[in-house]
Amino acid sequence: MPDLPNGPKGKFRSTLAVVRNPREFFVRSVSSYGDPFLLSAMNGPVVVTGKPEYVEQVFRAPPDTFRVFAREAMLPLLGAGSLLMMEGSQHRAERKRVAPPFHGSCMKAYGRAMQSTAQTAINRREEGETFTGVQIGTEISLDVILQTILGADTGPLLAEFRKLTREVLSRSWPILFFSPKTQFRFFGFSPIDRLKHAQQKLRDQLRIELDRRGDQINERDDILSILARPTEESPAPDFEDLADSVGTLMFAGHETTSVSIAWALYHLHRHPVWLHRLRDELDASDQQPDTYATMPLLKAVVQETLRLNPIVTEVLRVVQSPFQLGAYDIPIGHAVAAASCLTHYDPDIYEAPNDFNPERFLDQTYTPSQYYPFGGGTRRCVGAAFASYELAIVLGTILQSHELDLLDQKEVVPVRRNITMGPSTGVRLRVRSRR
Numbered sequence: 001m002p003d004l005p006n007g008p009k010g011k012f013r014s015t016l017a018v019v020r021n022p023r024e025f026f027v028r029s030v031s032s033y034g035d036p037f038l039l040s041a042m043n044g045p046v047v048v049t050g051k052p053e054y055v056e057q058v059f060r061a062p063p064d065t066f067r068v069f070a071r072e073a074m075l076p077l078l079g080a081g082s083l084l085m086m087e088g089s090q091h092r093a094e095r096k097r098v099a100p101p102f103h104g105s106c107m108k109a110y111g112r113a114m115q116s117t118a119q120t121a122i123n124r125r126e127e128g129e130t131f132t133g134v135q136i137g138t139e140i141s142l143d144v145i146l147q148t149i150l151g152a153d154t155g156p157l158l159a160e161f162r163k164l165t166r167e168v169l170s171r172s173w174p175i176l177f178f179s180p181k182t183q184f185r186f187f188g189f190s191p192i193d194r195l196k197h198a199q200q201k202l203r204d205q206l207r208i209e210l211d212r213r214g215d216q217i218n219e220r221d222d223i224l225s226i227l228a229r230p231t232e233e234s235p236a237p238d239f240e241d242l243a244d245s246v247g248t249l250m251f252a253g254h255e256t257t258s259v260s261i262a263w264a265l266y267h268l269h270r271h272p273v274w275l276h277r278l279r280d281e282l283d284a285s286d287q288q289p290d291t292y293a294t295m296p297l298l299k300a301v302v303q304e305t306l307r308l309n310p311i312v313t314e315v316l317r318v319v320q321s322p323f324q325l326g327a328y329d330i331p332i333g334h335a336v337a338a339a340s341c342l343t344h345y346d347p348d349i350y351e352a353p354n355d356f357n358p359e360r361f362l363d364q365t366y367t368p369s370q371y372y373p374f375g376g377g378t379r380r381c382v383g384a385a386f387a388s389y390e391l392a393i394v395l396g397t398i399l400q401s402h403e404l405d406l407l408d409q410k411e412v413v414p415v416r417r418n419i420t421m422g423p424s425t426g427v428r429l430r431v432r433s434r435r
């Protein structure tokens, strides 16, 4: 068995390169060292691959093969009650609690709220008004996830939660997620102090809301109430764990979707031929949310957007029991990364991989190790069905009702937001007219 693969040296330099532009750094490393290669990161050594046969090994490994990557760095930010931080049997039990309301079969219940939120957001903009795709995407996806979590009957509450969630987000500096060393306290003024302060305000509001609900949580069908009550298999969580869990859903459930909305608007306006074909499909439909979610080209546009711009560029796991990746025995304590930003551009899988071409999803399907914008295996995104449904409905609603102009003349590139990547300009758009 060979030793570990080779890779670039210098922990600090490599970490910085991954923070700045993971795809560029990974492509460069693969061309110098091959796939897989060894990345020395500040959070520990990582064997990175984009080859589907190796990605499959990661996703198919028994669940207890891996621990959570960079748990030490993320724990203070997400909390022990976050699904993202849980491992082993605790993770399996928590998924059983969190996943059911996000199953594909439940989506119909959310469609109307998704459509009306998108319609309100685009109608609010006057002719000639400029805005960014990330702005409108955030407005929509934040309201959608908050309504889903809190319940649709929570108007004034929504405004308060919207403000507090945005405050948390604006203080989530990327570097905080990459090393615990950056999380030093300094009389309330350091980045982590400021983030903690914003998180606490959100928690206080959540506690007020739960106290107000009292026994109503046993009858309500919003996610907050579902997660707050006991199930047959587990008692009700304590408040801190519940707040961690809800915080993760708010954060993971809208940042990613908002950025994807922006990218989809970008690609469609750069490639009007697809925009026109999509409009034909939309105009011929009954414009019901459920119809949008099943329209072939609209679905393909969403899939192609997530292929070209995977919001999470690689999914990571730390090896805790013997694991073989290709010809390598990965030592316990080393991490492995399945890099969608490599696989999604593999010319052996995707012809002309740099081109935006939704057609490739109309006439072909891909395996879970060739296409994985939502990760894979037992940790695959719990919100995947929800996000795909929302993306189709939001794009369908905006494009069916308004003509937009793309103001970005130069190519827009992905830049780091926090754990996720987003478009460098936010994707600048202008309302040309109502249709």
Ligand code: HEM
Pocket (backbone or CB within 6 Å): 083, 084, 085, 095, 102, 145, 248, 249, 252, 253, 254, 256, 257, 260, 310, 311, 312, 315, 316, 373, 374, 375, 376, 377, 378, 379, 380, 381, 382, 383, 384, 386, 387
């Ligand atoms: C376009 C939108 C989205 C993208 C691209 C995305 C992507 C991902 C990825 C790549 C992972 C890691 C999977 C892995 O490690 O294999 C993940 C995990 C997760 N996502 Fe999403 N996500 C999106 C939307 C959502 C939504 C809408 C929600 C909730 C409503 C959500 C909640 C979560 C949670 C809770 C996890 C942790 C799962 C676990 O560790 O078991 N995500 N997501």
